[in-house]
Amino acid sequence: MNYNFNLKKTLIIFAHELKYMLRDRTTLFMMVLLPIIIYPLISVTSAYMFVKSSQSVKKSKTSVIINRDYPPFTDSIRRYFAKYKINYDIKFASLATAEIQSLITRNELSAYIELAKDFEKNIQASKSSEITLKFDLANDKSSVARAEVVNAVRNYKGELVEGNLSRLNISETLIFPFDINSVNIASPSQIGDSLLARILPMVIIMFATIGAFYPAIDVTAMEKERGTLETLLLAPAGALDIMFGKFLAVFCLTMFSIMINLASISLTFTHGFFIIKKISEASRALNIVNFSISPFSIIAIFVFMVPIACIMSALMMQVAIFARNFKEAQNYMTPILLVFMLPPMVSMLPGYSLNFSSALVPVVNLTLLLKGMLLSDYKISLALLTFAVNIAFSLITLVGAARTFASENVLFRPSEDIDVLYFWKYKTLKVNQELNIVKLFFVFQLVLLYYAGSFVQTFFEIKTGLIITEIFFIFLPAFIFIKLVYGNFLNTIEFKVPGLKTLAFSVFVALCGFGFTTVVTIFQSVVSSPPEQMLKQLQKAIMADSASGLFVIAVITALLPAICEEVMFRGMVLNALVKKYSPFYSALICGVLFGIFHFSFYRFIPTAVIGFYLSMLKISTGSILPSMAAHFINNFVIVVIANGEWYLSKGIRPPMSLMFLIEGLILFSFVIFPFVIGSMLRKAGRPSGAAGQDS
Amino acid sequence: MLKFDSMNPDFNLQAPPLSIINVSKTYAEGSVSEYKALRGVSYEIKTHGIYGLIGPNGAGKTTLLRVISNVIKPDSGEVLIYGAAISRNPLAAKYKIGFLSATTGLYSRLSPRETLAYFGRLFDLGEEKIEKRIGELKSLFEMDEFIDKKNETLSFGQRQRVNIARCLLHEPEIFVFDEITEGLDVMSSTIVIKFIKYLAEIKKCVIFSTHDMNLAERLCENIIILHRGSIIQSGRINELKYKNGMNGRSLEDLFMSSIEAKGADSREL
Numbered sequence: 023m024n025y026n027f028n029l030k031k032t033l034i035i036f037a038h039e040l041k042y043m044l045r046d047r048t049t050l051f052m053m054v055l056l057p058i059i060i061y062p063l064i065s066v067t068s069a070y071m072f073v074k075s076s077q078s079v080k081k082s083k084t085s086v087i088i089n090r091d092y093p094p095f096t097d098s099i100r101r102y103f104a105k106y107k108i109n110y111d112i113k114f115a116s117l118a119t120a121e122i123q124s125l126i127t128r129n130e131l132s133a134y135i136e137l138a139k140d141f142e143k144n145i146q147a148s149k150s151s152e153i154t155l156k157f158d159l160a161n162d163k164s165s166v167a168r169a170e171v172v173n174a175v176r177n178y179k180g181e182l183v184e185g186n187l188s189r190l191n192i193s194e195t196l197i198f199p200f201d202i203n204s205v206n207i208a209s210p211s212q213i214g215d216s217l218l219a220r221i222l223p224m225v226i227i228m229f230a231t232i233g234a235f236y237p238a239i240d241v242t243a244m245e246k247e248r249g250t251l252e253t254l255l256l257a258p259a260g261a262l263d264i265m266f267g268k269f270l271a272v273f274c275l276t277m278f279s280i281m282i283n284l285a286s287i288s289l290t291f292t293h294g295f296f297i298i299k300k301i302s303e304a305s306r307a308l309n310i311v312n313f314s315i316s317p318f319s320i321i322a323i324f325v326f327m328v329p330i331a332c333i334m335s336a337l338m339m340q341v342a343i344f345a346r347n348f349k350e351a352q353n354y355m356t357p358i359l360l361v362f363m364l365p366p367m368v369s370m371l372p373g374y375s376l377n378f379s380s381a382l383v384p385v386v387n388l389t390l391l392l393k394g395m396l397l398s399d400y401k402i403s404l405a406l407l408t409f410a411v412n413i414a415f416s417l418i419t420l421v422g423a424a425r426t427f428a429s430e431n432v433l434f435r436p437s438e439d440i441d442v443l444y445f446w447k448y449k450t451l452k453v454n455q456e457l458n459i460v461k462l463f464f465v466f467q468l469v470l471l472y473y474a475g476s477f478v479q480t481f482f483e484i485k486t487g488l489i490i491t492e493i494f495f496i497f498l499p500a501f502i503f504i505k506l507v508y509g510n511f512l513n514t515i516e517f518k519v520p521g522l523k524t525l526a527f528s529v530f531v532a533l534c535g536f537g538f539t540t541v542v543t544i545f546q547s548v549v550s551s552p553p554e555q556m557l558k559q560l561q562k563a564i565m566a567d568s569a570s571g572l573f574v575i576a577v578i579t580a581l582l583p584a585i586c587e588e589v590m591f592r593g594m595v596l597n598a599l600v601k602k603y604s605p606f607y608s609a610l611i612c613g614v615l616f617g618i619f620h621f622s623f624y625r626f627i628p629t630a631v632i633g634f635y636l637s638m639l640k641i642s643t644g645s646i647l648p649s650m651a652a653h654f655i656n657n658f659v660i661v662v663i664a665n666g667e668w669y670l671s672k673g674i675r676p677p678m679s680l681m682f683l684i685e686g687l688i689l690f691s692f693v694i695f696p697f698v699i700g701s702m703l704r705k706a707g708r709p710s711g712a713a714g715q716d717s
Numbered sequence: 718m719l720k721f722d723s724m725n726p727d728f729n730l731q732a733p734p735l736s737i738i739n740v741s742k743t744y745a746e747g748s749v750s751e752y753k754a755l756r757g758v759s760y761e762i763k764t765h766g767i768y769g770l771i772g773p774n775g776a777g778k779t780t781l782l783r784v785i786s787n788v789i790k791p792d793s794g795e796v797l798i799y800g801a802a803i804s805r806n807p808l809a810a811k812y813k814i815g816f817l818s819a820t821t822g823l824y825s826r827l828s829p830r831e832t833l834a835y836f837g838r839l840f841d842l843g844e845e846k847i848e849k850r851i852g853e854l855k856s857l858f859e860m861d862e863f864i865d866k867k868n869e870t871l872s873f874g875q876r877q878r879v880n881i882a883r884c885l886l887h888e889p890e891i892f893v894f895d896e897i898t899e900g901l902d903v904m905s906s907t908i909v910i911k912f913i914k915y916l917a918e919i920k921k922c923v924i925f926s927t928h929d930m931n932l933a934e935r936l937c938e939n940i941i942i943l944h945r946g947s948i949i950q951s952g953r954i955n956e957l958k959y960k961n962g963m964n965g966r967s968l969e970d971l972f973m974s975s976i977e978a979k980g981a982d983s984r985e986l
Contacts, residue, residue: 031839034835034838034839035839038835042824042826042827045826046826248822248823248824248825249820249821249822250821250822250823250824252788252816252818252820252821253816253821253836253883254839255788256786256787256788256811256814256816257811257836257839257840258808258809258811258812258839258840258841259808259839260808430788430789430790434783434788434789
C-alpha cells in the first residue's frame with residue numbers, strides 16, 4: 023500500500039469530483055431544490071389545511087335536537103351558545119337511536135339531548151333526574167359538538183344549583199369551595215422550541231444522509247460502472263490522494279446539503295407560520311406557538327454536524343466502493359441509511375436526554391445534544407464529549423475508507439454471474455457463490471424463525487413451541503438445503519465418531535466456555551440489567567417441577583438444540599465459511615451469526631462466544647459430534663443451575679464449601695478459556711487437506 | 718521525450734523499455750477459490766514495435782497487462798520500465814505508460830476537452846502544456862466538431878477517439894491495450910488499427926492483447942502466447958512458425974497447436 027499523500031493531486035481530484043457531481047441533475051435536485059421547496063410546501067400547506075378544516079367544522083351550521091321543549095333548560099342552553107358564539111340550531115323532536123344516526127351521517131344533526139320522563143316535574147320538586155346526551159364519535163362534527171353540548175348542559179346544572187342555593191340562603195362556596203384554573207405558563211416561543219427540538223435534529227440528520235447518498239455512490243460505484251476507475255488508477259495519483267479527494271467532495275456536498283436544509287427549515291418555521299397566522303387570525307392553536315431559532319443554535323448545529331457528515335461520507339463511500347454499479351450500491355447502502363435514519367428518531371421520544379453513556383454513541387449523541395441545545399438544556403462537558411466522540415469515529419471511518427480504497431480486490435471485484443436464487447441448477451459451485459447461497463439461506467431461515475417461530479411459540483405451549491421450532495424451522499430447512507446443494511448429509515456435516523480423548527476435550531471446552539460466558543453475563547448485567555420479561559420466559563422454559571420433568575426439559579432445551587442448531591450452524595454455515603476464510607475468521611463469523619440467531623440484545627455476546635468456541639471445536643476436531651456434545655453440556659448445565667437456583671430461593675442451601683468450589687471453578691475456567699481457544703486455533707492451523715486446491 | 722526523465726532519474730533510456738521478470742499473481746490466495754493467474758512470467762521488450770499478446774480466456778492476459786501498467790501489484794517478481802523497478806517508484810512509472818481497455822469509459826458529464834484537461838492535470842502537465850496538447854490531439858483525431866460537447870452525447874467512434882487521445886496525452890513511451898478492438902464495428906476498429914500503426918511509426922512500444930488472430934498477424938512482428946498463466950511461445954511470428962515447422966500456415970494454426978500441446982501436458986500435472 024502506498025500511503026504517500028500529495029495535496030495537489032488530492033485537490034485536482036476534489037475539484038473534478040465537485041464539478042462533476044454538481045452537473046448531475048438528480049444530485050442537484052435532492053440537494054438544493056428539494057429542501058428549498060419541500061419544507062415550506064409541507065409545513066405551510068399542512069398548517070393551512072389544519073386551520074381550514076377546523077374552521078370548516080366549526081363554521082358549518084348544524085343542529086342540536088332536544089326531545090321536547092322545556093323553556094328553562096332550552097333558554098339556558100341558548101344563552102350558553104350565544105355567549106360562546108356557538109352557532110347551533112336548536113330543534114325539538116323525539117327520535118330513536120337509528121334516526122339520530124342517520125341524521126348525523128347526513129350532517130343534519132350533531133347532538134341529541136334526551137330529557138328523562140318527568141324531568142320538569144322532578145327538577146321543580148328538587149328530585150334527582152337524568153339527561154342523556156347522544157353523539158356519534160365517528161363523525162367529525164358530532165365529536166366537535168360533544169364538548170360544547172356537554173359544557174352547555176353542565177352550565178345549566180350550575181345555574182340550577184346556584185338558584186337552589188340562593189333560595190335556601192346558603193353560600194355558594196359551600197358547594198363550590200374552589201375553582202380549578204389550568205394556565206399554560208409556557209410562552210409561545212417555548213412551545214415552539216420544544217416542537218423544534220423534537221423535529222429539527224431528526225430532519226437535519228435525515229437530509230444529511232440523503233445529501234451524502236448520491237455523491238458517495240457517484241464517486242465510487244459509478245466510477246466502476248462508467249469504466250473510468252481504471253483510467254483514474256493509471257494516472258499518477260496514489261490511492262490515498264484519490265480517496266481523500268473524493269471524500270472531500272462528498273463531505274463538502276453533505277455539508278452544503280446540511281446548510282441548505284438548515285436554512286430552509288429555520289426560515290420556514292420562523293417566517294412560514296407567520297404568514298399562516300396572518301391568513302387565519304382565528305386559529306387559536308397556532309397563536310400559542312411561536313418559532314424562533316437563534317443564529318447561535320444554527321451555527322452550533324452546523325459545527326456539530328461536521329464530524330457526523332464526515333462519518334456519513336466516509337462510511338457510505340467505503341460501502342459503495344464494493345458495488346460494481348449503481349443498483350448494487352443502492353442495495354448495499356440501505357443498511358447504512360437505516361443506521362443513520364433510525365437513531366435520530368430517539369430525539370422524537372420524550373424523556374430521552376444526553377448523558378454520559380449516550381454521549382458515547384455516535385449520531386445518537388448528536389441528536390440528543392441538538393435537542394438539548396434547542397431547549398437550552400445541556401452541559402458543555404457532554405457537548406464537548408459528543409464532539410470528541412464523533413471526531414474519533416469520523417477518523418476511524420476515514421482510515422477504514424482509505425484502507426478499502428487501497429485494496430485491489432475491492433476495486434477489481436470479479437463479476438459473479440451466477441444467479442444465487444437458482445443454486446440447485448449448478449453442479450459445481452465456486453466458493454464465493456456457495457457462500458452467497460448459504461448467506462441468503464441463512465437470512466431466509468432467520469426470517470422464518472422470527473415470524474413462524476414466534477407465532478408457534480405463542481400459539482402452542484412454550485415447550486411444544488420450542489420442539490416445533492427446533493425441528494421444523496432449524497433442523498429441517500438446513501437438512502433439505504444440505505441435501506439439495508451437497509447431496510450427502512452426514513458427510514457434509516462431518517458426522518464422524520471422535521475418540522474418547524476428543525470427547526473428553528469437548529466436555530472440558532464446554533465447561534470452560536460456560537464459566538467464561540457466565541462471567542461475561544455477570545459483567546453485562548452490571549452495565550445494563552436484562553429485561554424481567556426475558557428472564558421469566560427463560561425460567562418458564564427451563565424450570566422443572568419433578569425429576570422426570572427435568573429429564574424432559576433436558577431433552578427439549580439441551581439435546582434438541584445441540585443436534586438441530588449444530589446441523590444448521592456448524593454443519594451448513596461453517597462448512598461454507600471455512601472454504602473461504604481462515605479458521606479463526608470463520609469461527610468468528612459463525613459465532614456472530616449464532617448470536618444474531620438468538621434474537622436478543624442481552625444474550626448476543628454470550629451466545630456469540632458460545633457459537634465461536636463451538637465452531638473452533640468443529641474446525642479443530644474435524645467432526646460435528648464434539649460441538650454437539652459441548653452444546654448439549656452447555657445448555658444442560660444452565661438447566662441444572664437454573665433449577666438449583668430455584669432450590670436456593672426456597673431456602674434449601676448447599677454447603678458453603680460447594681458454593682465456593684463452584685464459584686472458584688467458574689473463575690478458573692474464565693481465566694483458562696482463552697488458552698483453550700488458543701490450543702484449538704493451533705490445532706486448526708495444521709493443514710487438513712482442504713486448502714490449496716485449484717478451482 | 719527526455720523531459721520526464723529529469724523528473725525520474727531512475728530511468729535509463731539505454732535500458733530495454735520493458736522487462737517482466739518472473740512475475741506471479743494469485744487471486745484469493747489460501748482459499749479453495751485460489752486462482753493462479755500468472756505463474757512466473759518473464760519477457761523483455763528490447764525495442765519499439767508492436768507486440769501481440771494472445772491466449773485463450775482465463776490465460777492471464779488482462780492480469781499481465783494490469784501488472785505492467787501498475788494497476789495491480791504482483792505477488793512476486795518485478796516489472797522494470799527503462800531499467801527502473803516500478804515497485805520502487807510506482808507513480809513515476811505511470812508517466813511512461815498509456816493504457817486502454819475495452820471497458821474503459823468516459824466521464825459522461827464532461828466534454829472531451831474537460832476530460833483531457835483533468836487527466837493533463839493529474840499527469841502534472843501544466844495548464845499551458847495541456848492547452849497545447851489538446852490542440853495537437855484535436856487535429857490529429859479530428860475532434861473539432863465535438864470537443865466541447867458532453868461525452869454522453871458522443872457516438873461510439875467519437876468516444877473511442879477521445880479515449881485514445883486521453884491515452885496519448887502525457888506522451889507515454891509504452892502503450893498497453895487490453896482487447897481494445899473487441900466489440901467494435903469495422904469503422905471504429907479501423908481507427909484503432911490506424912492508431913496502433915501510427916504509434917509504431919513514431920517509435921513507441923505497443924503491447925496489446927486480442928482474440929483476433931488475423932489482426933495480430935497483420936499488425937505484429939512479435940507475438941506472446943500466454944496459457945494458464947505461463948508464456949508458452951514468444952518471439953517473431955515468422956521465426957516461431959519456422960521453429961514449430963509451420964511455415965506457410967496461419968498464426969491461428971500455430972496458436973492452436975501450441976495450446977493443444979500444452980493442454981495435454983497440463984492434464985498430466
